[in-house]
Amino acid sequence: MIPDLSQLLILDSLLREGSLTRTAELLGMSQPTVSRALARLRIHFGDPLFVRTGQRMVATTRALALAAPIAAVLDAARQLEGGPAVFDPLTANRSFGLYMVDGAVVNILPQLLGGLARLDNGASGLQLRCVHIDPGSIEAQLERGHIDLAIGRFPQLVNNIRRRKLWDDEYACVMRPGHPCAGNLDLDGYLTHRHVLIEMEHTSHHNGAVTRKLESLLEPARILCHVPSFTSAAHIALHTDAIATIPLRLAQPLARDLGLVLARLPIELPPLQLALYWHERSHRDPANQWLREFAHATLLASDAKPHAGHAESA
Known part of the structure; x- marks a missing residue:
């Protein structure tokens, strides 16, 4: 049977x-x-x-x-149901699976958690869980429903994957207070000081291309080390004389939280475009529709607020 x-x-x-x-x-x-x-x-x-x-x-x-x-x-x-399904975030009990790289966990997740807390004064039964998976399986995990939404830059996701742009981001530099270039980072200073580079090609082809470009500009002796995440690069910069080049929207909260100096990047790098990604299978699911609209509205509302100055600051 x-x-x-x-x-x-x-x-x-x-x-x-x-x-x-x-x-x-x-x-x-x-x-x-x-x-x-x-x-x-x-x-x-x-x-x-x-x-x-x-x-x-x-x-x-x-x-x-x-x-x-x-x-x-x-x-x-x-x-075959008689009417459209309804998802009420104030009465639903649901755990949403999200995938994002470490920088988005630091910068984006707190904004989403803040948005949930504002739903009926935090009375909602909704939860967000960031999952750790092989980056090569994002598409399969979206299809299976283990991930409801991926947030970041994943242009390799093409088969039955939908996307919605969030924003374009640029790069900035962070360094420790008292760094010789703090408050005066020019091209010469950028090229003659040591750097910590981010090796995330397995997760982000874009960041891999950025790292390869920096390697082509810098003498090998100017590269202190490679690390697998943006946040670890910021911590290395805090405790050494190395400069870390990371996306501006992440550099700002890291500089604030770690007491780093934020500086303009004196070279040209391609902009970083972030988006929401979901599977065609979930496109008409009311819960997934709500999640996408919530994430988009929450993140763009936060993006519309004035950011801290991009110029060098202690």
Whole structure:
């Protein structure tokens, strides 16, 4: 006998959440009900479907193979509903998965969390979780629903992926207070002092191109080290005489929080365009629609506020 829609909903949620408890909460069911449904599904498919690893339930190969067909069935069933689904952020209990690089976690996530806190004075049952995955699997994770939204610059995402531009950003420099170039960073000073470069080509082809350009401009002796993130570069700059070249919208809060000196970049680098990315599968999902509109409106409203001066400052 073919599993009914309620069982397929449970299996689809388990594939997303990896948790009986979380699935029960999201679907408004008791945990024993979810456990009984999983037992019936295991018998039907002749496979354990999930094995427990630590606190999580990890999907078997058979369960992963069922993910796409189950999603298609559920999407088709939703299209047969009598009226449009409604998502109310003030009453919903939902965990949204986000993917972004470290700079966006530092700069963008606090803005989104602030926006959630302003929803009915923080009474919302919504949560944001930044997931750590192989950057090469972003597209697949968006398709599976493990990620609801990716925020950053990912031009490699093209298959059934939609995008919405947030803004263009430029680059700036940060350095420790008392640095010889603090307050007077010109081209000569930039080229003759040491630098910490960011090696994130596995995550961002754009930043990889920026790093390659800086390597072509700087003598090898002027490169102190390479690090895998923007925030670690800022911390290295704080404790050495190295200069870190990072996106301006990230440089500003890092300079403020770490007490770094912010300076204009005396060379030309290509601008960095950030956007929201989501899968076609989620395009008409009311919860995902709300998330996209919330993220876009929150981030652009923050972007419209006056930024700290771009000139050198202590």
